[in-house]
Amino acid sequence: MTHKYNNGLDKNPANHSALTPLSFLQRSATVFPRKTAVIDDDMSLSYETLFGRCCQMASALKSLGVMAGDTVALLCPNSHEVLESHYSVPMCGAVLNTLNFRLDAASLEFILDHGEARVLFYDTEFEALVKAAVAGLEAPPVLVSIERDGGASEGLARYDYESLLASVAPTTDWQRPADEWDAISLNYTSGTTGNPKGVVYHHRGAFLAAMSDAMAFNMSADTVYLWTLPMFHCNGWAYTWAITAIGGTHVCLRSIDTQVIHDRIERYGVTHMCGAPIVMNMLLHELGQQGKTLSRSVQFALGGAAPPSSVIRKAQAIGFEITHLYGLTESYGPATLCVPQPEWSELGVEDLAAKMARQGVGTLAIDEVRIVDPATGKAIAADGKSLGEIQLRGNTLMKGYLKNPETTARAFADGWFSTGDLAVMHPDHYVEIKDRSKDIIISGGENISSLEVEEILYQHPAVAEAAVVAISDDKWGEVPCAFIHLVTNQESNQEEPSQKPPTEADVIAFCKERMARFKIPKKVIFGELPKTATGKIRKNVLRDQFRDE
Template identity: 70%
Template sequence: MNNYKALNKTTANFSALTPLSLLQRSAKVYPDKDAVIDADLVLSYGELYQRCCQMGDALKRRGINAGDTVAILSPNSYEMLESHYSVPMAGAVINTINIRLDAATLAFILGHGEARVLFYDTAWENVVRAAVADLEVQPLLISIESKAGVSDGLAQQDYESLLMEGDAKASWQRPDDEWDAISLNYTSGTTGNPKGVVYHHRGAFLAAMTNSMVFEMTPETVYLWALPMFHCNGWAYTWAITAVGGTHVCLREVDPMAVYRAIETHGVTHMCGAPVVMNMLLQELGREGLTLSRPTQFALGGAAPPSSVIRKAEEIGFQITHLYGLTETFGPSALCVPQPEWQALPLEQRALKMSRQGVSTHGLDEVVVLDVVNAEPVPADGKTLGEICIRGNTVMKGYLKNPEETANAFSHGWFHTGDLAVMHPDHYVEIRDRAKDVIISGGENISSLEVEEVLYRHPQVSEAAVVAMADEKWGEVPCAFVSLIEDSKAIAPEEIIKFCRELMPHFKAPRKVVFGELPKTATGKIRKNILRDSLSQ
C-alpha cells in the first residue's frame, strides 16, 4: 500500500496557480511603491490592486461571468495593465487586440471570441465603429478617453465611470481550476483568419515567474513598455514585473527619443522589443551621439542580432538577450543563455553563439528538434535539420473553436512550431528556416497566404506568391511575385501595392512586386525557395 496516496489536497496545502496572486502579494509587500507610471499618472501597488479589484467587481455587476470574453483595444497604458488583472478577477478571459488591425479583422476577432465587453482607446473609435457595425451581437463598448482621440457617442460608457460602479474592497476568487482560461490572443499563423490562442492561469503564473528569473529581475527593476502589451500579453511581462514588485513604465508609441528620455528619467533597467525597435534606437541615438547613463537590459525577440547590432548596442549601453518564442508558448520559450567563456571570444564568434535560439525557459519541460517524418530527436550535430517541438506548462490550452488545428499542433505529444532547426552538441537550438510561410515584420506575424488571397482578387493577377524580403528597419517585409493574365495591359508595381493596401492593413501589404513567370515543381507547386533566393542575389 502506498501510504503517501492517503495525504490529500486541502485549502491549507494547495491552491490553483494564478498571476492574480502576484499583484495581491506586491500590494501587501510594497503598498506605497510606484507600480505603474503612465505619463503624469503614477499608481502605487496598493492603488493598482484596489482599482483592479474595483473594476473586476464592476464587470461582475454588469453580468460578466466566468468564461466570458472581455476584449481591449489599446496601446500600452495603465488601463491595459489593469485589465490583465481586473478581467480575470471577474472570472473572465482577457482578449488583447492588436491596434494595427483593420476593421474587418477586428470584427472577426470580436465575433469569433464572442466578446461581451470591448474596452477601446478613443483614438481607434473609427475602426471600432466600422467593426461593430458588422457584428450580429455587439459587445458593451467602454471608451478609454485619451488625448489622441475623443469619443463622439459610440461608447455606452467610459472606463473611469464603469470603475466607479465597483467596490474597491471587493474580494476575488482564484479560478476553480488553474487550467481555466485567463487570456485569448489571436495570431495570423498560416491562414487568412487569425487563430485564437488560449492561455491558462497555471501557464500565466509560471511564465511570469520564469520571465522574472530569465531576465534577472528584482524589486529594483524598472521596466519600459516598448513591447506592446497586446502581443502575447506583453510576453507575460505584464505579470512578471508585478511578481517581483518592479515598476511598469508605459510608453504609448515607440519613438527613439521618447524611449531614451524615459530610460534616463525613470532609470529603466529592463525592456523588450522586436529587432525593428532596437534598430530604430541604434540609428537615432547613434546619429545624436547619445549613450545611456546606466546599462539597460534589452530582451530581443524575432531575428537574431548580427554582430554589428550587438557592437552598436553595447557601445550605447544596451545589453542584449536573445529570446525565441511563439504566441502559443506565452511568448518566450527559449533563450540564448550566455556562457562565461563567450565573453573572451572575438565579437563575430560571440555573435554567432548569441544568434542561436538556445535552451528552454524554466516553465517548459523540453525544447527539442525532432525529425519531421518519425518525430524522433535528430542528432545533436549542428547539421541535421528537424522541427522545433516544445512541451511543458507554458504552452497554450489550444486554439479556440478549432479542434483540428489544435490536434495538429499537439500531434505526437508535442507542440509543433513549424520552425526548422538544428541541435548543436551543447544542446543549443538554432533555427535554419521556417516551415511555415509566415513573415515576421516588426515583431508582427503576416500570413503569406492572406496576402496572396488579396493579390488574387486583382483582375489582372493570374498567379501570386509572397515571401519574406529582408528589410533594414522591419527585419522582414512581404515581397510579392506576380504572374499577370495573358494579354493583360501593362501595370506598375505601385498599382498592385495600392490595391492590397485598400483591402488589408498597410503593414501586411507587399513592399515590393516582381512580375514574371513563377517557378514550379513537377506537380505545379510554386517553388518559394527559388523566389527567396532570388531576393538575396
C-alpha cells in the same frame, strides 16, 4: 496501488490552491503598498492603488453582467488601463482578449465575433476603427471608451473607463480561479489561412511563464521595466504579470519614439526592456547619430531574428546588453533563450555574435526542446548539422486553439507541440533556427501570413498567379515581397483587349484598400513563377533571388 505518501495526505485549502498570476498583484500590494507600480502619462499608481482599481473594475464588469468564461476584449496602446485589464478581467472569472490595434476593421470584426466578446474596452484614438469593426456584428460587445489622447467618445461607447470604475464601491475582493487550467486570456495569431487562430492561455501557464521570465531576465524588486513591447502581443510576453510578481515598476509607453524612450530610460532609471529587432535598430541608428549613450546599462530582450555582430557592437557601445529569445504566441512568448556562458565574456564581438545567433535552450517552464525529422517524427542528432523541426513540451504551452479541435490535435500530436520552425541542435544542446516551414513573415515583430496576402492579390482581376515571400529589410527585419504572373489576353477570356497591365504602384494601392498597412507588399515583381513538376510554386527559388542582397 496507493502511494504511501498519499495515504491520508490530501489536498486542502491550507496546502493547495490554483496557480494564478493574479495572486502576484495581491502580494505586491501587501509587501510594497506605497511603492510606485505604474508610471503613465496621465497618472502614477502605487501597488496598493493598482490592486484596488483592478478589484473595483472586476466588480464593475460583474455589474455589466460579465460572468466566468465570458470574453472581454481590449484595443489600446500600452497604458495603465491595459495593465489593469490583465488583472481586473480574470479577477471576475472572464478571459482577456487584447487586440492588435494595427489590424484592419475586417480582421477585428472576425476576432470579436469568433471570440464572442461581451465587452470591448477601446482607446478613442481608434474610435473610427472600432465603429467599422462592430457595425456588422449581430451581437456587438458593450463598448467602454478609454479617453486619453483621442478625447471623449463621440456617442459610440455606452460607458467610459473611469466612470465605469467609479460606478461601483471600492473593494479588495476578487475571484480566484476554481481550476488553474481555466482560461485567463485569448490571443489571436496569423495562421496559414486568411483567418487568425485564437490561442487560449491558462492561469497555470501564465503564472509559470511570469516566474520563468523574471528569473531568466535576472529581475528583482529594483527592476524598472519600460514597455517598448506591445502589451497586446502574447500578453506582453507575460511580463505584464512578471514585473508585478517581483514588485518592479512598469513604465508605460504609448508609441515607439527614440527620444521619449531615451528620456524615460534616464528619468526613471529603466533597467529592462523587450522588443522586436526594429525597435533595437531604430534606437541604435538614431541614438548613434546623435552620439547619445546611456548612463547605466539596460538589459534588452530581443525577439525575432538573431542580432548580427554589428548590432551587438553598437548596442554595447550605447549601453544595451542583449538577450536573444525565441518563442511563439502558442508558448506565451519566450520558450527558449540564449543563456550566456561564463566563457563567452572573453569572446570577440564576431564570435559572440555566432553564439548569440542561436535561439538557445528552453526556459525554466519548458520541460524539453527537441529537433525531430519531419518525415519520421524521431529525434535527430545534436550535431549542429542535421535539420529538423523544433518541438516543445512544458507548462507554458497553450490550452489549444479556440473552436478549432482539429488544428489543436495536429499541433499536439504525439504529446509534443510542433512549432513549424526548422532548426539544428548543437552539441551543447543550443538550438539554432535555419528556416520556417510555415510561410509566415515576421515584420517588425508582427506575424504576416503569406497565404493571407496572396488571397487578396488573387482578387485583382489582372492577377493569374501570386506568391508572397519574405525579403530582408534594414528597418523591419523582413517585409512581404509579391511575385505576380499577370493574366494574358488569351487567359482573360475577353473579346476586347485587356486594359493596361497594373504597375507595382497599382498593386500596392489595391492592397492598401483591403489589408492592414504592415501586411502590404513592399515590393512587387512581375513575371512567370517557377514551379515544381507537380505544379507547386517554388517559393524557395523566389527567396533565393534576394538571399545575398
